Amino acid sequence: MSPSDEPRGRQYLEKVRPEAMTHLLAFFRESAKHLEPKTRFLISVVTKTINYSPRGLRQYIKRSMEAGASRDEVIDAMLCAYPCAGLTKVCDAVTVLLEMNLPEGAAAAEWHALEGAASLAESQVRAFTAGGRKIAVVRHEGRLWALEDTCPHRGGSLSEGSAAGGVLTCPLHGWNFNVKDGSGAGVGRGGAACFEVREREGRAEVRIPAK
Secondary structure, three states: OOOHHHHHHHHHHHHHHHHHHHHHHHHHHOOOOOOOOHHHHHHHHHHHHHHHOHHHHHHHHHHHHHOOOOOHHHHHHHHHHHHHHOHHHHHHHHHHHHOOOOOEEEEEEEEEOOHHHOOOEEEOOOEEOOOOOOEEEEEEEEEEEEEEEOOOOOOOOOOHHHEOEEEEEEOOOOOOOOOOOOOOOOOOOOOOOEEEEEEEEEEEEEEEEEE
């Protein structure tokens, strides 16, 4: 099965085995709930190296670096896949990384204030601009999560959508995104970039990588 077939295959499984898929996807979300975004994305780099998915590697290399990972951390994640992947797949994954022309060192990123975000109620969504990026911020399970405020489908503003159960829904065509990592959560394909958020002393800040 090619990577381009995976979304259709998942949709088929969700149709013919809805209960099993619901439990399986819930398990995946629960198993990573205590991990910060950078760690989750680096783990995905490991799995995409083992399975050797160039498209998946490009997606999660980019996400891990947007979440603050350095290029060296990405390479280390690929090397950690060696016992399962073998040297050929590791080398092929590094080739994908090199073809992306990413910076040698850590991804430059700065913390930006999110004025008023700390007062958001559970499942409330609000738009912010920080570091030149438009961001949708939502509170889920008591924590703040931030996604790029642009749906990859037709550019809808995610902050104008609704949030429930950790899923943010675009108001235009109902595409769903997991607020914790920006991954697709049902309707639609692809994902939205996510950003690390921290709260301290009643203030919220978001970490935005330099473009």
